[in-house]
Amino acid sequence: MGSTSEPNRLSRRGLIQRAAALGIVAVPAAGLLSGCASSGGGTKQENGTKTATNPFGVVETAPLDVVIFDGGFGDDYAKRFEAMYRTEHPKAKVSHTATQNITGLVQPRLNAGDPPDIIDDSGNQQIKLDVLEKAGQLTDLTPLLQAPSVDDPSKKVSDILMPGTVDLGTVNGKFVTLQYVYTVFGLWYSGKLFKQHGWSEPKTWDDFISLGAEIKKAGVAPFAHQGKYPYYIDVAIMDLAIKNGGTDFLTRIDKMDPTIWDEDPARNAIEAIYEIVQKDYLLPGTNGMTHIESQTAWNQYKAAFIPCGAWLENEQLKATPSDFEMTFMPMPSLSGDKMPFQAIRGGANEPYIVPRQAKNAAGGMEFMRLMLSKKGATAFAQAANSLTVVKDGVDPSVKLRPGTQSTVTALKAAGANVFNPTYVTDYSAFATDMDNASAELMANRMKPDQWLKTVKASAQKAAKGGS
Amino acid sequence: MRHRKYPFIVGFLFVPVVLYTVLMVWPYIQTFGYSLTDWSGESQTMHFVGLKNYTTLFGDTVFREALLHNVLLLVFLPVITILLALFFAFMLNVGGRGTTGGVQGVRGSGFYRVVFFFPQVLSVAILAVLFEAVYRSDSGGLLNGILVKIGLENPQNPIEWLNDPGTVLWCLLAIVVWQGVGFYLVLFSAAMQSIPREVFEAALLDGAGRGQTFFRVTMPLLWDSVQTAWVYLAIAAMDFFALVSTLTPGTAYGGGPDYHSEVLSTYLMRNFLFYGKSGYACAMGVVILLITLVVSVFALRVTRRERIEF
Known part of the structure; x- marks a missing residue:
C-alpha cells in the first residue's frame, strides 16, 4: 500500500x-498577470485549556x-x-x-x-x-x-x-x-442488463474480451469511458498493470522507476486495453465524451462496462433507472497476475x-x-x-x-x-503526460509501443526531479 | 490664469493615475519579479533563480505549440471575422437593389441585424454549454446528429470534433467567429451609415457594381473601424482561455487532445495552479504580455492610413 x-x-x-464553473472564469491575459500579485501577512493563534x-x-x-x-x-x-x-x-x-x-x-x-x-x-x-x-x-x-x-x-x-x-x-x-x-475503483455494470442477457461477470481478461463479442452481438457497446478526462482509463490501465506485476511493480511506479515501462506488466496492461480499441468495443463517441455524458449513456444501457470509482452511484443518482442494479467488480485478471482477481484499488x-x-x-x-x-x-x-x-x-x-x-x-x-498507487499526486506532470498518451491510444492514434515509449520518456523526466 | 492650468489637470489625474499604478502597473512589475523565482504559488517562500524560467520556456515544446496555436488564431480570427462582418454590414446597408429610392440594404435588414447580434449577448459560460451540445462526439450532438440524419456519417463512427487533432482548434475558432461577427457587423454598420449617401449614389451613377462599390468606396472609408476591430480581435486571439479550458479534453484546463488545442493562457494556468510552478507561469505571463503588446503595436502601425475627410 x-x-x-x-x-x-x-x-x-x-x-x-x-464545465459550467470554468466557463465563468474567463480570464483575460491582464487578469492572469495581476493574479500573480500578492501580499504578505501573519496571524496569531489562540489556545484554550486542553481537557x-x-x-x-x-x-x-x-x-x-x-x-x-x-x-x-x-x-x-x-x-x-x-x-x-x-x-x-x-x-x-x-x-x-x-x-x-x-x-x-x-x-x-x-x-x-x-x-x-x-x-x-x-x-x-x-x-x-x-x-x-x-x-x-x-x-x-x-x-x-x-x-x-x-x-x-x-x-x-x-x-x-x-x-x-x-x-x-x-x-x-x-x-x-x-x-x-x-x-474503491474498478469496473461497473448493470445487474439488470446482465441478468436479462444471461451474462456473467468476467473474471479474466480473456473472458472479458469474449463476453465483449457477445455483448456487441446484442447491440450494446461493450465498453465506455470518460474520454474527455483520460484519468479514468489511466486508472484502469494501471490497475491491470499493478495486479499483473504485484507489489514490486507498485513500489517501483511510486518511486518513479522508469525501467518498469520496459517490463511485461506495463506491456500486458496496455496491450489488453488496446484490444478494446482494436476490436471496436468502444461506445461510439466515448473518446470525446465528458464523464457525465458517457456515464449517462451507460445508465441508458448503451454500454455494458465503464471504469469508475465508488462515487459513481452518487454522481449518477438522477440518471440511474431504479431497477438498474448498479454493480461493482474488480478489474479482470490478465494471465500471470501476481495479485488475485479480488484485488482492487481502494x-x-x-x-x-x-x-x-x-x-x-x-x-x-x-x-x-x-x-x-x-x-x-x-x-x-x-x-x-x-x-x-x-x-x-x-x-x-x-x-x-x-x-x-x-x-x-x-x-x-x-x-x-x-x-493504492501514489504517483498521481506526487508527479502531477507525469500523470498529465500519461493522460494525454492514453487518450491518443483510445482514439487509435497511438499504438501500445508508442504509449510505452512516451510514458517512459515522461517518467525519466519526472525521475530527474521536474515533477 | 494660464499658470493655474497644470495644478488643475494634475488634480483631476491624481486619483486615476494612483489607482492605475496600484492596480495595474504594480502587479505587472510584481509578476516580473516572481518570474525570476521558483515560487510555488502557495506561500511566500521562494528563491531567486535569475532568468532560468525564461531559458526553460524557450526549450519547452508545449509552450511552442501553444504559441503556434495562438499565432494561427491571430491570423485567422481577425481575417475571417472582419471579412464576414464587412460583407454582412455591406449587404445590410448598401447591398440592396439600387432603386429609385436610392441606396438601401437587402430586404429585412433590420431583422437580420438583430439576429446577427444575438450571439454577442451570450456569456462565455453559455457558449461553452451550447457548443458542448453542438460538438458532442456521438449522434446525440447537433452536428453529428445532422450528418447522421442526412447519411453523411456512420453513427458507429462519429466525428469526435473536439477530440480530433485536425478539427479541435478550428471548431473553437468557429465559435468565436460566430459570436463575434454580430458585434463587428454593428460596428461597421454604424460607420457605414456615417458615410454620406451621395458617395454611394455617385458611384452607382458612374456604373459601379456592388463589388466595386465595396472595394473602392466602402472599404477605404471604413478603415478606422477595421483597424479598431483588428486590434480587438488580435487581443481576443491571444486569449481563448475560457473555451479551451471548458470544451477541450485534457487534465486541468483542457488543451487536448495531446496539446492540439493548447493556448498560452491555458498552459500558463496549468503551470500556475496545477503543477505548482507559479514562477515559471509568471515568466510565461510576461512573455504573453510582450507578445500581445507587439501584436497590438504592429496591428496599429501596419493598418495606419491617411484619414479621408468627408
Whole structure:
C-alpha cells in the first residue's frame, strides 16, 4: 500500500460542475498577470485549556471558518458536521462556505496569511497537497491521531481508522491531511442488463474480451469511458498493470522507476486495453465524451462496462433507472497476475486540511475529530452515499444503495489485497503526460509501443526531479 | 490664469493615475519579479533563480505549440471575422437593389441585424454549454446528429470534433467567429451609415457594381473601424482561455487532445495552479504580455492610413 493517491481521482468527480464553473472564469491575459500579485501577512493563534473532552484546547468563543468543496458529495453533510460542532461549542460562530473553486477562494487567503480553519481541498481546482506541504502551509495533524475518539474515549482516533488512512494522509513524511472518504475503483455494470442477457461477470481478461463479442452481438457497446478526462482509463490501465506485476511493480511506479515501462506488466496492461480499441468495443463517441455524458449513456444501457470509482452511484443518482442494479467488480485478471482477481484499488480520499496559519487550528482539528465519530460517519453515508475511513462507522440500520453495497462486498472479498498507487499526486506532470498518451491510444492514434515509449520518456523526466 | 492650468489637470489625474499604478502597473512589475523565482504559488517562500524560467520556456515544446496555436488564431480570427462582418454590414446597408429610392440594404435588414447580434449577448459560460451540445462526439450532438440524419456519417463512427487533432482548434475558432461577427457587423454598420449617401449614389451613377462599390468606396472609408476591430480581435486571439479550458479534453484546463488545442493562457494556468510552478507561469505571463503588446503595436502601425475627410 502506498500513500496519498486518491484526491486526484475524486477531483474528477467534481467535473460535473467543472464545465459550467470554468466557463465563468474567463480570464483575460491582464487578469492572469495581476493574479500573480500578492501580499504578505501573519496571524496569531489562540489556545484554550486542553481537557479530556476538549483535547486540542479549543477556545469556546473562537469562530470556525469551514470551506467545503461542493462537488459530487454536495455540502449537506458538512452542514451536519457543523451542527455537531455548534452543539459542542455553542458560543462559537461557525461559518460555512461551499465552492467548486477551492484554489480561487483559498489561495489568495493562504498567501495573505488569513486562511480558513478547515478546508475540504478537493475538486478540479484543488490546491495540490505536495505543493502546500512543501510551502509549509499545513498543520501537522499528529495530535488528532493521539486524541481520544468521540465514541469511546479509551480508544485513540488512530485506532478507529481504516488501515492505510495515515499513510494516505502523509505527505513527505508528515501526517498533514485527513483523507476522509473510502473509495474503491474498478469496473461497473448493470445487474439488470446482465441478468436479462444471461451474462456473467468476467473474471479474466480473456473472458472479458469474449463476453465483449457477445455483448456487441446484442447491440450494446461493450465498453465506455470518460474520454474527455483520460484519468479514468489511466486508472484502469494501471490497475491491470499493478495486479499483473504485484507489489514490486507498485513500489517501483511510486518511486518513479522508469525501467518498469520496459517490463511485461506495463506491456500486458496496455496491450489488453488496446484490444478494446482494436476490436471496436468502444461506445461510439466515448473518446470525446465528458464523464457525465458517457456515464449517462451507460445508465441508458448503451454500454455494458465503464471504469469508475465508488462515487459513481452518487454522481449518477438522477440518471440511474431504479431497477438498474448498479454493480461493482474488480478489474479482470490478465494471465500471470501476481495479485488475485479480488484485488482492487481502494483507499481514502477527499483530503481535509487545517492550514498552518489558521486562527482556530484547534477548532479545525476538533471538527475532524467529530467527523470521525460514528454519528459523523453515518451522517456522511446518508447525505453523500459514501463510506468513510471510520472503521465500521456506519450504523447498520442505515440501508445502502446497491452500488455502494456492492463496493462493501468487494472490499470484504479483497481483504488485504487493496492497493493504492501514489504517483498521481506526487508527479502531477507525469500523470498529465500519461493522460494525454492514453487518450491518443483510445482514439487509435497511438499504438501500445508508442504509449510505452512516451510514458517512459515522461517518467525519466519526472525521475530527474521536474515533477 | 494660464499658470493655474497644470495644478488643475494634475488634480483631476491624481486619483486615476494612483489607482492605475496600484492596480495595474504594480502587479505587472510584481509578476516580473516572481518570474525570476521558483515560487510555488502557495506561500511566500521562494528563491531567486535569475532568468532560468525564461531559458526553460524557450526549450519547452508545449509552450511552442501553444504559441503556434495562438499565432494561427491571430491570423485567422481577425481575417475571417472582419471579412464576414464587412460583407454582412455591406449587404445590410448598401447591398440592396439600387432603386429609385436610392441606396438601401437587402430586404429585412433590420431583422437580420438583430439576429446577427444575438450571439454577442451570450456569456462565455453559455457558449461553452451550447457548443458542448453542438460538438458532442456521438449522434446525440447537433452536428453529428445532422450528418447522421442526412447519411453523411456512420453513427458507429462519429466525428469526435473536439477530440480530433485536425478539427479541435478550428471548431473553437468557429465559435468565436460566430459570436463575434454580430458585434463587428454593428460596428461597421454604424460607420457605414456615417458615410454620406451621395458617395454611394455617385458611384452607382458612374456604373459601379456592388463589388466595386465595396472595394473602392466602402472599404477605404471604413478603415478606422477595421483597424479598431483588428486590434480587438488580435487581443481576443491571444486569449481563448475560457473555451479551451471548458470544451477541450485534457487534465486541468483542457488543451487536448495531446496539446492540439493548447493556448498560452491555458498552459500558463496549468503551470500556475496545477503543477505548482507559479514562477515559471509568471515568466510565461510576461512573455504573453510582450507578445500581445507587439501584436497590438504592429496591428496599429501596419493598418495606419491617411484619414479621408468627408
